[in-house]
């Protein structure tokens with residue numbers, strides 16, 4: 001026992017805003033946030049995404065405008081996801097390797113405008129490019145082939161790095177892809193291009209709105225359980241992280257976010273490396289729908305959930321609320 005009542009009253013330090021500020025263990029700032037953006041074709045285009053109220057797809061010029069906004073807000077990194085036109089999707093997702101695909105054009109445009117004032121994290125997985133919506137190449141039975149997919153992912157990662165990506169973020173969950181991508185980046189001279197591995201990505205029911213955002217919901221048959229992890233597992237998450245670190249991942253991600261805070265904490269305590277959380281589309285949608293229903297206060301929920309990730313050990317959070325949260329954090333009164 002460190003104290004007994006009444007000499008010790010834990011409410012003493014909670015009595016005023018200044019005292020709560022002084023004793024707060026966890027800090028959340030705009031620099032902890034990664035802002036995901038969806039790219040679409042055209043010029044001057046903003047397409048609201050019905051499944052993600054408040055989130056839009058932007059044409060490349062709009063992505064550049066959002067990037068400027070991020071710099072002003074103090075958000076250090078954007079995560080880019082393309083909405084590939086249906087006619088550019090194929091069985092093998094070859095558009096992922098096209099040096100003029102949406103992703104590469106957006107990277108080059110932001111880089112040209114802002115230089116290295118903002119980081120660009122790019123998703124590596126084939127699902128925005130395949131006609132079947134799976135993250136990899138499939139056989140006749142629809143099984144996602146591991147080694148063949150890794151080869152394609154290496155090409156995709158190099159394509160993004162050549163366009164100017166700063167952080168390659170493989171979200172596909174194939175075995176061995178981190179080592180293969182790291183080797184290829186080294187060989188190509190991209191020695192300072194980082195890898196943030198989606199090391200522990202669960203086969204989750206919380207990804208639905210994202211699939212609408214990138215246009216793969218109607219295409220995907222079946223599920224992703226042969227490569228993404230079983231939500232019941234935690235030991236396996238540690239093995240996934242351990243292997244990716246051994247293969248050269250600079251940082252790791254746990255995904256989804258809030259239902260997996262225990263995994264973030266275990267990974268952080270076990271490996272003592274930077275761990276990032278992905279507050280996914282279904283989590284964002286739950287907050288927004290609760291607000292619309294009058295059941296919750298958006299600002300309070302956003303700050304509380306993001307703070308919880310930091311408390312659990314995350315170095316930062318990828319969240320669709322990034323810009324809103326940054327605005328709140330930059331103008332926050334004491335509480």
Ligand SMILES: NCC(=O)CCC(=O)O
Nearest residue numbers: 171206207210280281282
């Ligand atoms: N690679 C990104 C996803 O798989 C889904 C993210 C989300 O649901 O927000």
Ligand SMILES: [Mg+2]
Nearest residue numbers: 173174175240
């Ligand atoms: Mg793995």
